[in-house]
Amino acid sequence: MKVLVPVKRVIDYNVKVRVKPDQTGVDLANVKMSMNPFDEIATEEAVRLKEKGVATEVVVVSIGPQQAQETIRTALAMGADRGILIVTDQDAEPLAVAKLLKAVIAEESPNLVVMGKQAIDGDNNAVGQMLAALLDWPQATFASKLEVTADKATVTREIDGGLQTLDVSLPAVITADLRLNEPRYASLPNIMKAKKKEIAMKTAADYGVDVSPKLKVLKVTEPPKRSAGIKVADAAELVGKLKSEGVL
Amino acid sequence: MSLILSRRDLDFLVFEWLDAAALTSRERYQDHSAETFHQVLDTCEAIATDHFAPHNKLNDQNEPQFVNGGAVTIPEVKRALAVYSEAALIAPGQLYEYGGMQLPALLEKACAVWFRAANIATSAYPFLTAANLNVIAAYGEDWQKERFIPPMTEGRFFGTMCLSEPQAGSSLSDVRTRAVKQDDGIYRLYGTKMWISGGDQDISENIIHLVLARSPDGIPGVKGLSLYIVPKFLVNEDGTLGERNDVVLAGLNHKMGYRGTTNTLLNFGEGGHRPGGEAGAVGYLIGQENNGLACMFHMMNEARIGVGSGAVALGYTGYLHAVDYAKSRQQGRPNGAKDPTTPQVALTRHTDIRRMLLAAKSYVEGGMALALYCARLVDEERTAQTPEARVEAHLLLDMLTPIAKSWPSQWCLEANSLAIQVHGGYGYTRDYNVEQFYRDNRLNPIHEGTHGIQGIDILGRKVVMQGGAGLNLFNATLEKTVARAKASGDETLAGYAGELHAALDRLNAVTATLHAINDQERTLANASVYLEAFGHITVAWIWLEQALAALGKAGDFYDGKRQAARYFFRWELPKVYPQLDLLETLDDTTLEMQEAWF
Ligand SMILES: Cc1cc2nc3c(=O)[nH]c(=O)nc-3n(C[C@H](O)[C@H](O)[C@H](O)COP(=O)(O)OP(=O)(O)OC[C@H]3O[C@@H](n4cnc5c(N)ncnc54)[C@H](O)[C@@H]3O)c2cc1C
Numbered sequence: 001m002k003v004l005v006p007v008k009r010v011i012d013y014n015v016k017v018r019v020k021p022d023q024t025g026v027d028l029a030n031v032k033m034s035m036n037p038f039d040e041i042a043t044e045e046a047v048r049l050k051e052k053g054v055a056t057e058v059v060v061v062s063i064g065p066q067q068a069q070e071t072i073r074t075a076l077a078m079g080a081d082r083g084i085l086i087v088t089d090q091d092a093e094p095l096a097v098a099k100l101l102k103a104v105i106a107e108e109s110p111n112l113v114v115m116g117k118q119a120i121d122g123d124n125n126a127v128g129q130m131l132a133a134l135l136d137w138p139q140a141t142f143a144s145k146l147e148v149t150a151d152k153a154t155v156t157r158e159i160d161g162g163l164q165t166l167d168v169s170l171p172a173v174i175t176a177d178l179r180l181n182e183p184r185y186a187s188l189p190n191i192m193k194a195k196k197k198e199i200a201m202k203t204a205a206d207y208g209v210d211v212s213p214k215l216k217v218l219k220v221t222e223p224p225k226r227s228a229g230i231k232v233a234d235a236a237e238l239v240g241k242l243k244s245e246g247v248l
Numbered sequence: 249m250s251l252i253l254s255r256r257d258l259d260f261l262v263f264e265w266l267d268a269a270a271l272t273s274r275e276r277y278q279d280h281s282a283e284t285f286h287q288v289l290d291t292c293e294a295i296a297t298d299h300f301a302p303h304n305k306l307n308d309q310n311e312p313q314f315v316n317g318g319a320v321t322i323p324e325v326k327r328a329l330a331v332y333s334e335a336a337l338i339a340p341g342q343l344y345e346y347g348g349m350q351l352p353a354l355l356e357k358a359c360a361v362w363f364r365a366a367n368i369a370t371s372a373y374p375f376l377t378a379a380n381l382n383v384i385a386a387y388g389e390d391w392q393k394e395r396f397i398p399p400m401t402e403g404r405f406f407g408t409m410c411l412s413e414p415q416a417g418s419s420l421s422d423v424r425t426r427a428v429k430q431d432d433g434i435y436r437l438y439g440t441k442m443w444i445s446g447g448d449q450d451i452s453e454n455i456i457h458l459v460l461a462r463s464p465d466g467i468p469g470v471k472g473l474s475l476y477i478v479p480k481f482l483v484n485e486d487g488t489l490g491e492r493n494d495v496v497l498a499g500l501n502h503k504m505g506y507r508g509t510t511n512t513l514l515n516f517g518e519g520g521h522r523p524g525g526e527a528g529a530v531g532y533l534i535g536q537e538n539n540g541l542a543c544m545f546h547m548m549n550e551a552r553i554g555v556g557s558g559a560v561a562l563g564y565t566g567y568l569h570a571v572d573y574a575k576s577r578q579q580g581r582p583n584g585a586k587d588p589t590t591p592q593v594a595l596t597r598h599t600d601i602r603r604m605l606l607a608a609k610s611y612v613e614g615g616m617a618l619a620l621y622c623a624r625l626v627d628e629e630r631t632a633q634t635p636e637a638r639v640e641a642h643l644l645l646d647m648l649t650p651i652a653k654s655w656p657s658q659w660c661l662e663a664n665s666l667a668i669q670v671h672g673g674y675g676y677t678r679d680y681n682v683e684q685f686y687r688d689n690r691l692n693p694i695h696e697g698t699h700g701i702q703g704i705d706i707l708g709r710k711v712v713m714q715g716g717a718g719l720n721l722f723n724a725t726l727e728k729t730v731a732r733a734k735a736s737g738d739e740t741l742a743g744y745a746g747e748l749h750a751a752l753d754r755l756n757a758v759t760a761t762l763h764a765i766n767d768q769e770r771t772l773a774n775a776s777v778y779l780e781a782f783g784h785i786t787v788a789w790i791w792l793e794q795a796l797a798a799l800g801k802a803g804d805f806y807d808g809k810r811q812a813a814r815y816f817f818r819w820e821l822p823k824v825y826p827q828l829d830l831l832e833t834l835d836d837t838t839l840e841m842q843e844a845w846f
Contacts, residue, residue, distance in 0.1 A: 014250070014297075030803075032255070034290075070283065077287060185295055188336040188349045191287045192279060 001150070003046040003055045005080065006101055007039040009064050009071040010121040020090075023219045026121075035071045038116025040078070042176040044183035045146055046114050047079035054148050057081050061104050063092055069199060076194035077186035083199040088211055094122075095206075096211040098130035103207035105135065110171065112153065116224035117142050117175040128175035138168040142177040193200075251568045252296055252365045253561070255695040256805055258289065261617055262358050265797040266624045271352045274631040281575050285355050291335055292359040300327040300366035307416065307508025308684050311658070312449070314476035314500050319448040319510040325370045325452045332363070332374060333403025339378045346385050346393065347401030353630070356558060357623035361616070364561035368688050369508025373406050375554060376446050380458050384477070384545045387535040396456055406452040410441040410459040410478075410514065411544065417443075418701050418776030420427035421469040424740025425461040425516060427476060427531060435476055436528030437461050438517035440498070443695075447512030448480075448497040454489060455480040459516065459529075461545055463537045475540035476531030478516065482523060494529040496520035549646070552653040552696050557619035559692040563660025564612040566685040567605070573680075574601050574670050595670065600609040604670050608663035610812045610820065615656035617794055622652045644725060647710050648786065654702040657692035664689050703775030706782055708768070711759055719759065726752055726789045733792055738799055740810075744792050745816045751785050751824055760829045764835045765834065773839040774831055781824040781831070791816040 011017060012032040020027050035043075049055040060075040062088045072083035073131040086100055105113070118125035132139035144163065145156035148170075157164045158177050168174075186194070204211045232238045242248040262268045262285070269282040277339040289701050303324035312319045332338070341356040342348025351359075363371035381400040384392055399405040425439025437459060441447070448455065457478040466472060482490035494517050501511040519527030535543045574595035581593055595601045625648070628641035664686040668675035675682045693699045711719045726748065733745035762778070795813040798806040 016249075027335060030256075070286070073283060073287060074290070185291050185331065185335050187291070187334060188340050188351070190350060191284050191291070192285075195279070195281060195284055235725060 001049075001055045001112065001148075002057045002059065002108065002110040003049060004101075004105065004108060004113045005039070005042050005058060005060045005075065006045045006097075006113070006115045007043060007060050007062050007071055008036045008116070008119045008121075009033050009062065009068040010036045010119050013037055014048050014122055019220050019222050022207055023221060025217065025220050033067070033071075035074050036116050036119045036121075038118060038176055038178070039075075039119070040116075040183040041178070041180050042114045042116050043075045043078050044059065044181045045143075045176060047184075048181065049112075049148055050079065050081075059084065059108060059110065061086070061101065063088055063097055063100055063204075065089070071200055073194055074095045076191075076197045076199075078184055080197075082197055083197055084202060086204060086207070088204055090211075090213065092204075092211045093213055093215055094124050094126040094130055095214070096209060097127050098134055099142050099209045100204060100207055100211070101127070101131050101136045103209055112148065112170055113137075113173045114146075115173070115175055117177055128173050132173040135171075135173070138172045139175070140168050140172065141168060141175040142180045143174050146174060146180065147232060157219070182198045249568075249572075250293065250297065251572055252293070252301055252487055252565055253362055254564070254568065255289070255293060257613060257616065258358050258361075260797070260805070261620050261794075262354060265617070265794060266620060267355055268352065268354055271354065271627055271631070272793065274627075276350055276631050277352050277627075279350065280352070280355075288340070288351065288355060288359060289362075292337070292362040295328075295331055295335060295337075296362035297367035297700045300363055303328065303370070304367040304508075305681065305684065307367065308505075308688075311502065311507045312500060312510040314497070317497060318450060319497060319500060319512065320450050320832070321510065321641055325373070326334065328367070329371050329373060329451060330402060333398050336401075337363075338374050338403055339381055339401050341386060342401065346381070346397050349350065351656065353623045353626035354620060357620055357774045360554075361557055361561040361564075361619070364558045365565040366560060367508070367593075368562060369506050372506065372509040373446050373449070373451060374403070376409060377403075377405075377407040379409060379547045379554070380456060381550050382550065383458060383475070383543055384534065385542045386546055387475075388477075389534075392477060392532060395485075395487065397478075399454070399483075399487070399714070400456065404452060405454040405456050405479075406446055406447050406449070407456045408444050409544075409547065410444050410447070410457050412443045413440060414513075416441045418698060419709040420473070423460055423462060423473055425459065426466070427461045427464060427474060427533075428528070429464045434515060435464075435531040435533060436494075436526075437476060437478060438528060441514045441516065443501065444512045444514050445509050447510065447514045448761075449510050453481075454483065457514075458534070458547075458737055459531060460540050461531070463540075463648075465538075467538065470541045472538055472539045473540040475534045475543045477534055478529050478531040481485065482530060492521040493523050494519065494521045494527055504690055506682065506691050506787045515519050541802055548696065549649050550748075553622050553651050555692050556615070556622075556652040556654070556656045559656035559660045559689055560612060560615035560619050562685050562689040562692075563608070563656065563663035564616060566682050566689075567608040567612045569669040569680075569682055569685075570608065570667035571596075571605055573674075574605060579672075601670055604666045606812065606815045607819070608666045609808070610791070610816045611659040611663045613794070613812060614790055614811075614816065615660045617790045618648075618652055618655065618787060621790065621793075622648055640721060643714070643718050646713070647722050650697075650702040650706040650710060650779065651783045651786045653696060654699055654779055655787060657689075657699065658780070658783070659787075661686070661689045661692065673778040699779070701774055703777075703779035704772055706761065707759075707775040708772050709757060712763060717758075723731070723752065723756065726785075729796070733796060736796060736799060740814075741792065741795055741799065744795065744813065745815055747787070747821060748788050751788065751821055752757065754784055754825070754828050755781060758832045761832050762834070770834060770836065770839060774835060777827050778831055781827040784820055784824050788816055788821045 008236045011035040045057045058080040060080045061084045062072050139198045140155035143155045144158045147154040152167050152169050271277045272280050310322045312321045340349045340351040377400050381397050427435040427437050459476045459478045462472050463474040484490045497514045498513040498515045516529040523530050577595045578592040625641045625645040632638045667682040730745040730749045733741040791813045798809040
């Protein structure tokens with residue numbers, strides 16, 4: 001079984017993001033970039049499927065700048081088998097990403113796509129769903145547990161108010177939530193092995209997909225500063241306040 | 249931004265200054281690339297952040313306990329070290345055949361400092377293990393390598409270094425632990441070792457002690473010492489654990505810092521266990537009899553540079569904590585602005601705070617650069633193109649070892665003190681981290697040859713070894729940098745070059761004066777002052793090197809480098825003159841002082 005894992009290069013989760021003075025976006029100059037944490041989880045899950053003998057090959061795809069090769073290398077060092085980088089100058093929008101992935105899937109014919117539920121830069125939470133729709137494949141989002149057999153996946157999903165378990169037939173798109181697993185670190189021997197693994201370099205044009213933006217960013221601003229809290233004298237006052245704020 | 253270390257600075261030193269990428273053309277390192285180096289550093293930063301830093305304080309607050317004859321540590325240590333060994337970080341610089349990844353020493357050092365800074369106590373276990381297995385790899389017999397090295401690189405066995413004894417600390421010639429040879433060529437050891445780090449713990453399956461002991465022929469002094477492998481549990485031919493050896497934990501030392509590392513008093517051969525039915529700790533000779541100290545020195549040079557880089561790491565993380573605090577703490581107003589209705593300013597607005605942070609920056613970044621430079625010399629020593637170049641690298645490293653050990657132990661400790669000062673009262677409490685960094689770092693001028701011993705090493709041995717060849721090489725190396733700075737076209741750097749050259753000339757003159765008299769005791773009387781002056785001149789050179797590497801590059805990072813270089817040349821280098829003046833007079837104030845007058 002072949003598993004495809006899309007991975008994105010994003011601002012490292014430890015970095016305090018700053019808005020550019022001209023409000024056109026966030027400042028990326030000299031900022032540490034890493035693999036989207038949810039994509040690390042997706043990669044880990046795919047590699048585990050391979051270690052269990054369920055998957056035979058794990059292919060990672062990234063859409064982004066040349067440096068996204070490093071992100072792919074990290075996935076290869078975690079245990080993925082080979083990579084595909086589709087080089088784009090600008091940050092592709094979710095729909096363009098989904099279309100590109102669909103085109104890759106047409107070539108690669110994986111039985112399963114495991115991907116992060118969202119990228120922590122835009123927090124869109126859209127590509128997985130869009131991709132499943134474009135492919136007309138079943139989808140199971142926010143997975144916290146995954147079991148795969150030859151023709152179906154049993155997925156436990158995190159939903160408001162609890163967990164839901166469902167079966168999807170393959171091929172399918174699964175998106176990973178935080179608690180699916182704890183990704184491994186790229187060990188030295190695996191970093192060395194990853195060096196010899198292949199990364200195919202592509203462009204959006206190779207797949208005939210138009211990635212020009214359809215959305216226009218008007219302005220990017222910092223979230224409003226949190227105002228100071230207040231002290232209440234006792235529980236009764238607290239309950240009163242919560243009621244008057246409409247929380248209770 | 250990480251408060252453990254600055255990746256930006258490491259990238260500057262490793263890639264921009266010391267040109268790590270060039271090492272990949274050497275046969276030993278040819279499987280690597282700049283990209284794998286970056287990835288390895290990513291892994292180290294991630295593991296240090298996720299698994300080492302979080303229990304640093306816990307380690308400090310929960311010293312190992314003596315329970316039923318063994319040392320018990322907190323579970324976080326074992327977990328962190330499992331992740332560490334799984335990533336193959338125990339001996340990444342070793343040859344493939346010994347389970348290593350042939351990572352250059354430069355990168356190995358840049359990796360190591362992450363763990364030293366994040367949690368010095370937990371990191372001590374694998375670092376001792378690496379030092380230990382490096383000795384076995386260098387001097388061990390094949391069966392010893394096969395039996396002991398793989399379980400150490402896998403993190404199943406840890407190693408120790410057992411040199412010190414209650415009556416033999418600085419003076420190893422007084423070691424009393426003795427070895428007796430059996431008919432089968434195996435030895436039995438009897439004696440007591442003091443201060444042994446990691447001498448017992450509940451983290452690894454087994455502990456491999458490397459023990460310095462007096463050979464059966466009993467020659468006095470260091471010439472009668474041999475080195476033995478003494479496992480806690482004997483290891484069968486198939487690698488399984490055998491009988492418990494006669495090594496017994498007699499007690500734990502309760503330390504000022506480094507508390508998470510067990511520190512032990514060990515009894516060998518007192519009959520606590522009876523392997524093969526008799527008392528005596530079973531030991532296997534490494535290398536030749538009576539050549540133990542030479543083998544140990546292989547590890548000791550490495551260990552000394554390791555101590556220096558540990559001191560840098562602790563100073564560095566303290567500095568980063570202080571900068572972070574100073575940026576966010578609001579206190580007072582600038583000198584002259586006394587209107588109490590205006591908002592208070594950040595500490596960084598006060599010049600005296602900037603002075604302290606700048607001093608600390610110049611110490612920790614200077615120390616880091618020195619440590620990495622020495623690591624780069626190890627790579628030259630191993631892989632330089634010509635035998636002459638390899639010999640030269642070895643000689644320079646030998647020369648710089650006492651400086652690489654002592655300078656950071658003194659000045660990066662000072663950075664830790666400044667970090668407390670920047671925090672004010674908060675820094676003196678255990679709610680913040682900086683007091684622990686200070687206590688942890690206070691060990692470094694003491695172990696692996698005290699400050700005093702390093703002074704005697706540089707002045708008594710190093711500057712006169714091989715007829716002064718080491719000192720000549722040191723001079724030539726600094727002069728090359730001076731020439732480059734003068735030719736750089738940058739007036740400021742040319743000025744620093746002149747100042748460095750003048751200080752170097754003065755150092756040479758004073759060195760000649762000190763050795764012109766035929767009285768060792770007087771020559772060496774003020775050796776630790778000489779050590780300090782030598783160290784400051786060395787680090788001034790290292791700062792000039794960094795300033796050259798930053799030349800023509802713009803931005804806050806490089807401006808910061810330039811300002812720190814300026815600080816070092818204006819404020820620190822001139823400190824050597826009064827020291828050299830004093831030394832030149834062959835001052836005997838301390839020499840003449842009598843015990844009865846105290
Ligand atoms: C936390 C810790 C961990 C350690 N870990 C290990 C370990 O794992 N393995 C191991 O073998 N050892 C270890 N040591 C021992 C350490 O190396 C010794 O403490 C050190 O060598 C000093 O010896 P000493 O404590 O006996 O002091 P002493 O040698 O008694 O020194 C006391 C003072 O006298 C000075 N002095 C001594 N001799 C001279 C001289 N000839 N000239 C001028 N001054 C002199 C010293 O500089 C020092 O200031 C450790 C020590 C500590 C504190």
